[in-house]
Amino acid sequence: MGKLLKLALCALLATGIGSAWAQQAARLARGKYLMEGIIACGNCHVARGEQGQPLLEKGLSGGMVFDDAAFKAVAANITPDRDTGIGKWTDAQLAKAIREGIRPDGRLIGPPMPIPFYRSISDADLAAIIAYLRAQPAVRNVVAKSQYNMPLPSAYGPPVKRVSAPAPGNKLHYGQYLATIGHCLECHTPRDDKGMLHMDLLGAGGQSFKGPWGESVSRNLTPHPSGLKDWTDAQIKTVLHQGVDRDGKGYRPPMGFDFYKNISDADLDALIAYLRSLKPQPFGGRG
16 A cells, blocks of 8 residues: 555656656747747847847847937846846846836836837736746846936836736737837827827837947838738738848847747737727827
């Protein structure tokens, strides 16, 4: 009887370990899909050379500079390096930084980190993102602190409690979720003279982005004649997967085409369905 009991306990233990391993593997796979797809954190946090070229061997060690009239922000090192990255942060501290914009020392993370959009990341997807970050190589890279010429809010809102994602089968709502956590409208919505988004002009485009590539302007994503009204779903997918418009012209950064090419067709269908549901707006809100 004792041997049978031991065998049963060993079987239960093995089953539990196998289940936990499978859950962790699934979580890591989801994190990889999000980070190397719709969320595209590497679009800002991958180390860059002088001409803006990605230095992939340095991973997510940061250093990219965003020079704006309102701030000079530097992308943080988000590798597990204990001295210059996030290696000493707990999972709870990482979650608070990503979803609420608050560092472990209490300082607020400012723009261009899209915290107002990241507040909608589901608990499960947040855990997957953290698992992915933990699995990255630790890279020592000291980056400068960001400087702001504008007042930052005391907080981006109340503490985030539980967040659930819509079911993928609900195409419209899931598409909205993807567009939100992918912060598409952070760049594709006009800003006022204080740098705040005109939320009544959601998706109308018109923001200017300067960099080593020159200057690019975000396009109108609403179903307006100056936006996506006359575009087919296939043409929109080509833009996101290949970075080429329907006339064959290549788009320039900061659009993260190297990441968006990894978005599944099903998720693109949901994303496009949501964009088609936006209120039609003239380009940049200029009626």
